[in-house]
Amino acid sequence: MEPKTILDISNPNSIADCEIRDAMLAISLRNSNLSWDYANEYPLVLDREDTVTSWCAYKYGALVSHANLWPRTLKHLSSQKTIAIGLIGNVATHPDHRGQGHMSTLFDHLAKIAQSQNLQALVLWSDMFPFYQTLGFSSIGRETRFEIVKDDRPRSTGISIASLKTVTDLDLEVMLSSRPRLDWTLDRTLEEFRTLLSIPDTHLFIRRKGQKIVSWLLIGKGTDMRGVIHEWGSTSADELVNDVQSILHDLDIHELLLLSPGNLHQHWVSTFKSRATASTDHPMALGKPLGNHGGEAVLALARGFIWGLDSI
Ligand SMILES: CC(C)(COP(=O)(O)OP(=O)(O)OC[C@H]1O[C@@H](n2cnc3c(N)ncnc32)[C@H](O)[C@@H]1OP(=O)(O)O)[C@@H](O)C(=O)NCCC(=O)NCCS
Structure with a gap:
């Protein structure tokens, strides 16, 4: 050799x-x-x-x-x-x-x-x-991609694109804590979150009730994840899909892909499945254990999720 x-x-x-x-x-x-x-x-x-x-x-x-x-x-x-x-x-x-x-x-x-x-x-x-x-x-790990296609019932939920300048630190905290709660996920500071949201072509959509964010989602991230909702939080699966439909109608887009953790709670999965035209399962990432706790890390990743903004 x-x-x-x-x-x-x-x-x-x-x-x-x-x-x-x-x-x-x-x-x-x-x-x-x-x-x-x-x-x-x-x-x-x-x-x-x-x-x-x-x-x-x-x-x-x-x-x-x-x-x-x-x-x-x-x-x-x-x-x-x-x-x-x-x-x-x-x-x-x-x-x-x-x-x-x-x-x-x-x-x-x-x-x-x-x-x-x-x-x-x-x-x-x-x-x-x-x-x-x-x-x-x-x-x-696992992830599921749900295809959400514009339906024929236009309705606005009030979700709209947000400028980062109008998003407060409290908003960012609410956004992080309203994501689906998984056993394990990556820690992210508010400062890191704000910096990641400034990546070109990262589109943040927010719906508020009064001042409080009740639903949000991110589409795209630079050249990556165009047409993909890769991070989100909402009070219910139905409301989130209604928000996606509202965006599809407002922007006149045919379809968006909703990326979700593979181990999401069953009631969210069944709603997404019932309202998506298709869904497919994929590995979340590629990994290699190292060190004495490598097995534990792999197990944690299988039971958790790394959101789109954290991936490099
Ligand atoms: C992929 C890339 C990084 C490989 O770099 P490289 O310096 O040529 O890789 P190496 O010569 O060290 O190859 C390492 C091993 O991977 C194998 N390999 C290299 N490219 C491969 C490919 N496209 N598919 C499968 N195996 C490949 C090599 O045969 C070698 O195996 P061996 O050790 O058994 O001989 C390089 O081709 C590249 O920059 N591609 C464009 C950018 C890219 O695709 N980056 C990865 C994005 S995730």
Whole structure:
């Protein structure tokens, strides 16, 4: 077997390094011209001032590969027990350097960093299962996608697009606590939530009763999840679907996909099923256990959910 090339692996340490990284990510991971900087889609992990989660592999000084390793905390709903995991994203090797084992070398290195940070699993999102399988990942958790098609009974519930400027911290707290309550989910500060909501093409819809938010949903996130409702909260499944119908009619869209945790309470699932034209089950993500509590982390992810805004 050919010995692996020695790569220098480090965080980018100048603005120029970050610019080269972002250009490589854009050509590798987007196939059209973006109307914003690639890094704006990942404000918490491609920040040019804070590069600790961004890992670059250099060969003779030239950037060949990149991946983020973002430590996050899974929190249990009632016991408040926590498990540290690492999210992986923005995975790319420069087109001139692919097929030479560079990503596999970078992943070996990231696994060591993750272990030194006591992270109990690595999690990522990708449709390249065969590639990640060679790196030790397997399917983890479940999600259901419900197709909601515009019906022929126009009705407005009053849900409307909200500007982030009008959303208070109290609103953000209400939004986080009105999501379906799952055994485990990722902890997210209000500041992180606000930053994630500023990702281009992330559309926030809100319905209020008086001042209080009673229903909300998010459609899209940068180039990702167009036409997909990937995070939401409401008082009932029927009301949420009524809100989706209201948006379909207001915006004259034919269909939206409602993404939901695979282990949602049965009464929500049966309502969604009765009002959707189709539903399909999928793995939530790909994961790899690490460390002494890797099995526990995988089990927690299977019983919980990572919402769209948290994925990278
Ligand atoms: C996918 C990508 C990151 C791989 O990087 P790379 O440096 O060429 O990967 P490596 O050479 O380290 O390959 C690692 C292993 O995966 C295998 N592999 C590589 N690309 C693969 C693919 N598309 N499908 C299946 N296996 C693949 C290799 O054969 C190798 O296996 P081996 O160790 O048994 O020989 C690179 O092709 C790329 O940047 N693609 C475009 C961006 C992208 O799709 N990123 C992933 C988004 S989730």
